[in-house]
Amino acid sequence: GAVVxxxxxxxxxxxxxxxxxxxxxxxxxxxxxxxxxxxxxQSLMLMATSNxxxxxxxxxxxxxxxxxxxxxxxxxxxxxxxxxxxxxSSFYICSARRTGTSGSYLYNxxxxxPGTRLTVL
Amino acid sequence: xxxxxQDPGPxxxxxxxxxxxxxxxxxxxxxxxxxxxxxxxKEPKLLMSVYSSGNEDGRFTAQLNRASQYISLLIRDSKLxxxxxxxxxxxxxxxxxxAGTRLTVKx
Numbered sequence: 001g002a003v004v005x006x007x008x009x010x011x012x013x014x015x016x017x018x019x020x021x022x023x024x025x026x027x028x029x030x031x032x033x034x035x036x037x038x039x040x041x042q043s044l045m046l047m048a049t050s051n052x053x054x055x056x057x058x059x060x061x062x063x064x065x066x067x068x069x070x071x072x073x074x075x076x077x078x079x080x081x082x083x084x085x086x087x088x089s090s091f092y093i094c095s096a097r098r099t100g101t102s103g104s105y106l107y108n109x110x111x112x113x114p115g116t117r118l119t120v121l
Numbered sequence: 122x123x124x125x126x127q128d129p130g131p132x133x134x135x136x137x138x139x140x141x142x143x144x145x146x147x148x149x150x151x152x153x154x155x156x157x158x159x160x161x162x163k164e165p166k167l168l169m170s171v172y173s174s175g176n177e178d179g180r181f182t183a184q185l186n187r188a189s190q191y192i193s194l195l196i197r198d199s200k201l202x203x204x205x206x207x208x209x210x211x212x213x214x215x216x217x218x219x220a221g222t223r224l225t226v227k228x
């Protein structure tokens with residue numbers, strides 16, 4: 001499988017500060033990356049789709065001004081949690097989409113980063 | 122209706138048991154289906170893709186029923202190391218996950 005890295009792996013910050021999380025596809029180019037959030041004992045929830053060179057598409061209920069996404073290159077997307085509050089504490093996971101063809105088979109795969117655990121005090 | 126619905130579990134089974142997880146999806150145009158495994162405080166890892174004809178990988182068998190919009194995962198001869206949360210995922214067109222089913226295999 002392909003490799004996706006995420007940095008930092010964990011962060012603790014004070015309420016009101018902003019936190020930036022980076023997601024990188026290390027061995028392939030990804031025009032599309034995704035940001036998920038997972039609260040304890042709950043499923044992964046898609047927050048937004050990050051498109052290289054254009055604006056991100058946010059899921060319903062996700063505030064775009066609070067969760068800023070930038071996808072400036074084919075291997076890097078960033079998520080900035082602005083003015084973080086304790087309720088933003090969660091596990092944030094990115095994934096990168098890899099598409100292509102293998103013979104006549106069209107594949108569309110997503111590979112996940114290791115996640116970032118955010119704790120806001 | 123949720124896009125992907127999954128047995129809530131939890132499933133607690135003894136070693137060697139056979140266990141099955143089910144998942145339904147709402148978008149009939151979905152083309153790709155997957156089972157992921159997620160260990161505690163880790164990211165999901167792809168366990169297997171699910172193909173129309175059904176597919177097997179060792180002790181794991183996945184099946185797809187397009188008419189009923191249903192996928193399943195069967196684990197035979199379960200091991201302690203199979204304990205994890207199993208997530209089904211459907212491309213609709215982007216990957217949407219079920220809530221996950223927690224499996225605990227006990228000695």
